[in-house]
Amino acid sequence: MDLKDKLVSSFLAFENNVDVHNPVHDVRTEAIKNFETKGFPSRKEEAWKYTSLNSLQKIDFSIFPKKESSLEYKDVKKYFIHQIDTYKIVFIDGVFSSNLSETTHDGVDICLMSSALTKPMYKAVIDVYFNKVASKDESLTTLNTAFSREGAYIYIPKNKVPKKPIEIIHFSTGNDVALMLQPRNLIIAEENSEMQIIERHQSLTSNAVLTNCVTEIFAAKNAIVDYYKVQNDVDSASLVDNTYVDQKDGSHVKVHTFSFGGKLLRNNLNFYQNGERIDSTMKGITIIGDKQHVDHHTLVHHIEPNCESHQDYKGIYADSSTGVFNGKIIVDKIAQKTNAFQKNNNILISDKATINTKPQLEIFADDVKCSHGCTIGQLDEEALFYLQSRGIPKKEARALLMYAFANNVLESVSIPELKVRINKLIANKLGVNLGFDL
Amino acid sequence: MLKIKDLHANVEGKEILRGINLEVNAGEVHAIMGPNGSGKSTLASVIAGNETYEVTAGDIFLNGENIEDLSPEERAHNGVFLSFQYPVEIPGVSVTNFMKTAINESRKAKGLEDMPAKDMLKLIRDKSELLEIDRKFLSRSLNEGFSGGEKKRNEIFQMAMLEPKLAILDETDSGLDIDALRIVANGVNKLKSKDNAVVVITHYQRLLEYIVPDFVHVLYNGKIVKSGTKELAMELEEKGYDWIKQEAAV
Known part of the structure; x- marks a missing residue:
């Protein structure tokens, strides 16, 4: 069955x-x-x-x-x-x-x-x-x-x-x-x-x-x-x-x-x-490897005027992992003065990893600020060289750069102990012990 | 200390260095000058081990050892330091934590234990005073939102912390106002000793009024076309690079 x-x-x-x-x-x-x-x-x-x-x-x-x-x-x-x-x-x-x-x-x-x-x-x-x-x-x-x-x-x-x-x-x-x-x-x-x-x-x-x-x-x-x-x-x-x-x-x-x-x-x-004067925030850090698969589908429906939404998703994909980001924003005709922001930045650290990212904006109001941006890239070689030239081995240097890439998502975490925990999970996920709490 | 023999290097198939010969001994300060695009920064990057550049011929010896196969971090562990023209921003990692990591990684490579926290703090305090760096600055994310001058000062602070044998300063004077230039130069001078060497890469003679070189080399078209003493730098300041280009063409 x-x-x-x-x-x-x-x-x-x-x-x-x-x-x-x-x-x-x-x-x-x-x-x-x-x-x-x-x-x-x-x-x-x-x-x-x-x-x-x-x-x-x-x-x-x-x-x-x-x-x-x-x-x-x-x-x-x-x-x-x-x-x-x-x-x-x-x-x-x-x-x-x-x-x-x-x-x-x-x-x-x-x-x-x-x-x-x-x-x-x-x-x-x-x-x-x-x-x-x-x-x-x-x-x-x-x-x-x-x-x-x-x-x-x-x-x-x-x-x-x-x-x-x-x-x-x-x-x-x-x-x-x-x-x-x-x-x-x-x-x-x-x-x-x-x-x-x-x-x-x-x-x-x-x-x-x-x-x-x-x-x-x-x-x-x-x-x-x-x-x-x-x-x-x-x-x-x-x-x-x-x-x-x-x-x-x-x-x-x-x-x-x-x-x-x-x-x-x-x-x-x-x-x-x-309602009005609403704020909606969606943030995410994805760090996966092997054959793992993570799919983020977000929807914000702006139904009334004068509201905001903020989306910031960072992804780091290793090995044969796959990622999806689909961010849908609907702004109704009545929802004037909407501010809707969406960002999705990704780093692929393996040739076999894939990410499919798609912003989907349906805007029916005319007085709104909406922005979206998605990037897919690799680690910056020049930055890697900078860290290595200071004596930091390649693996740790890569981890520091990946951490730096994802870091701003953590700024809005309001429970300090949780932030420490997430930092440890990230260090663990990146396979490094940096000698200090990130 | 540093001996470069007939060094050739390419980037993306294009030859940038075309046979560099250079010898730098402990206790010396060398200046490398030259017009834009002559290969100055490439030379600095190649010595520090940047893999973007492909060494096609020649050798680099550091204290008698050929460093061709060493990674950038291994060169750093052997005492090479490069002050970057454009230091990289690392959000979320403070200057202090970055230096702790760098120092302890170097110690680890040498088989030493981590530096005790107390000693680390004292070292940071002493070296930040040397460069007149505010304590608050050290808890900021590395280079993030730093002004041009702050970035350069931070580079020399890192140099002070790491105490390299061979320091290469790549355009450290660019973007500095006169006060910052004095602080940076003063820092470098205080770190100078008979056991280490400094290579200053610069476009202008200005920095050399503060960090006085023992030798000056002119790099043009990937080769050192003229070497002399500090008077050569003054001559270049006065006459520009055209006469060098003409001489090289002959």
């Missing part, structure tokens, strides 16, 4: 474990119908031209974990930003792990999607927000919606700021089978609230893992959401991330994506600016 059929038939088994009378279940039922019609996206579709899911569909993924696994904190400590105190929402094979987590209901809700979807006290919020910004049409998103049951639920009320950053971590142990995970996160920032989130998917097994994640973010008036995606998974793990952001007046949502590892990574970032 192919993966699509398996998923569709598994939906019946899934229904045995959820409340089918909950209104959310109608949403799921609609969603599975859509997925059944559409199936997995193929390379015939423009948005999937350079990313193929074919080989993943041939793997016999288990749709539900066979049994519950547990992990000791000491064994997975290194995946947390352990230098700082954080709230933690941790899942093992898609199941919430209470002993690794630190949730709260103290003035804010930093807890579980499964509670939010089932407990009456959250019903009003779920009715307003659940599946409201996520696509009802894109097949992988609807697949996730159909199986939506667990994930992170974060609700920050008006004028509140959580005491510390929030880490959302999904571990997979595999349990001797290939596993498919479909986490569903809902993040709501009410007026003037603020939060920082770090999200990570980490496989602890050499068995295949496929994660199809959907995150909905709602930023009300003047809210600030600072979101970091750390993607440094093992070579048997693949991730399709679908993030949908709904922004209101004066809000600022920033998403940084650090893609350093995994077999296949597809990031679909969708921003909808439903």
Whole structure:
């Protein structure tokens, strides 16, 4: 049976474990119908031209974990930003792990999607927000919606700021089978609230893992959401991330994506600016090698006047790795005085590496500032010679230049400990120990 | 210290150096002058090991050892330093961290441990004072947003830190105002000793009023066409390069 059929038939088994009378279940039922019609996206579709899911569909993924696994904190400590105190929402094979987590209901809700979807006290919020910004049409998103049951639920009320950053971590142990995970996160920032989130998917097994994640973010008036995606998974793990952001007046949502590892990574970032004076920031550093594949698809829809969007993606591709950047900006006719900036700079350090980069601007307003630029190049030989002439060996010199190339993306990281961590990951990825923290 | 014999070098198939002979001994200062495009910067790059240039004939000896097969970093570890005409910007890496890396890589190549942090700080402090460099400057990203003068001063600061045996200053005077020129020249003079040598590459005689050469060579069309003492530099300042070109043509 192919993966699509398996998923569709598994939906019946899934229904045995959820409340089918909950209104959310109608949403799921609609969603599975859509997925059944559409199936997995193929390379015939423009948005999937350079990313193929074919080989993943041939793997016999288990749709539900066979049994519950547990992990000791000491064994997975290194995946947390352990230098700082954080709230933690941790899942093992898609199941919430209470002993690794630190949730709260103290003035804010930093807890579980499964509670939010089932407990009456959250019903009003779920009715307003659940599946409201996520696509009802894109097949992988609807697949996730159909199986939506667990994930992170974060609700920050008006004028509140959580005491510390929030880490959302999904571990997979595999349990001797290939596993498919479909986490569903809902993040709501009410007026003037603020939060920082770090999200990570980490496989602890050499068995295949496929994660199809959907995150909905709602930023009300003047809210600030600072979101970091750390993607440094093992070579048997693949991730399709679908993030949908709904922004209101004066809000600022920033998403940084650090893609350093995994077999296949597809990031679909969708921003909808439903208000004025909105700022949307998307930044990314991609450093991959071997046969890894990273695809960034971004969308910013400027719906109202006087808003800004900033995109800055840097990529370094080694070996036979492949990269994709597709940045779509839509400026509606009414959205005058829009400032939309997009940059995608790439370095190919191997003859076999490839990058396909494409800006896609659809501008219907006439008084806007939009700029885009993409570059593909190699390391500057003269700069390399400069560093070597100071006694720095070629390998370290190359690493310093690559770091310098990607560096400005890190400037906007607002959690210092995370910045240190990312610097270490970069040094590690570049295979150097420079004797100082970058 | 440095002995160059019949050196020929190409870039992209075009011959730039056409038989250079030069000998520089410890304790000496040599100036290499010449019109634009005569091969001055190429000579500096080839000595420092820039792989963009292909050495087609001839030899370069450093302290008796042929350095043909040494990488740029190995030449640096053996005491060669090149002050660049256009230093490269490295965002995100501070001057201090850059120097720490450079010094410790050189030490590693010599089988030494990293320099203790305390000693490193003292060295940085002493050498930055020598070049009248503000402490704040050292925490800025290397060359990023530096003025022309700051870049050159930073080059000589690096030279002071690395204490090379053979320093080649490629157009270090270009882009410097008179005060910066004095500071840079003063730094170089203080670093001069009987054990090291300096090769100054310049277009104008101006820098040579501050860093007084023992020998002056004129490079034209990839060859040294005339050598003399510091008086030659003054003659060039007065008469320009045309008479050299004419003499070379004869």
